[in-house]
Amino acid sequence: MFGRRFFSGPLLASALLALAVSTVSPLAISARAAQPQSSQPWENGLGMKFLPVAGTEVLFSVWETRVRDFAAFVDATKYDATKGMLSVRDDGWRQNGDTWQSPGFPQTPLHPVVGVNWEDARAFCAWLTESERAAGRLAASQVYRLPTDEEWSAAIGLPREHGGTPKERNGKAGEVYWWGTAFPPPAGVGNFSDETAKGGRHPDWNIVVGYKDGFEDASPVGSFTATKTGLYDLTGNAWEWCEDFFDGKAGARVLRGGAYSRLGAHHLEASFRLDVAPQRRRADFGFRCVLAAGPGTP
């Protein structure tokens, strides 16, 4: 199904257009054809897939950034994202010496990278921008970055929110989820703190009673149903860092979407925000990239 979206009519049409005008300037056309367009699906050099999201001018990664993506960054740069991470043992969140490479539970290269802070996420985006430009995959004006809080809201399908800051918009939509208003959620919509976790490693967690997703901790990205926009795990699995200051000025940044971990009141609601210091690494904090691909991109 995904493949069909990637090779649909508009792409075919643009390929034919490129052929038609290739006698004019073949080099320019081939360079342009290799670079992302703001309204078209895109797959980058790491195999990260991106889709346009209505109401934004960016392409959203369909997945949370994966362990394999972050590992490519660390391999290339020797960036150190290993200190001070909080992870879960029987006695709650503590510094146990775990890292994004071994966050306290089994993970595969296709799991979301977790235990990374806002600064780590930004460093990844900067490296990815630089390396994809060097490979000719991005134009000089195109950048990978974290989504803004408002872009993330558009991705999850919230109508335009009132309030000038994430703090002012926080929770205002109430008990609305990407799948509607049903709670417990219908089967298969995401990886949350659930009956599986409570029956396994996390008997003390607050859970979504009556919901079972089969994962005690994080799950490989894309294991559950995508939203209408084609994005996976927007709610649940790993919390996702956004660009903004929570109060619009300084200090804490914003995390969206809830996670696989101990459920707090309202965590899974589409308009819920978590405010966290940008240096904080925790075993349920991850991120999702967007690609600002338009010609007017700063």
Ligand SMILES: [Ca+2]
């Ligand atoms: Ca779960």
Ligand SMILES: [Ca+2]
């Ligand atoms: Ca998520």
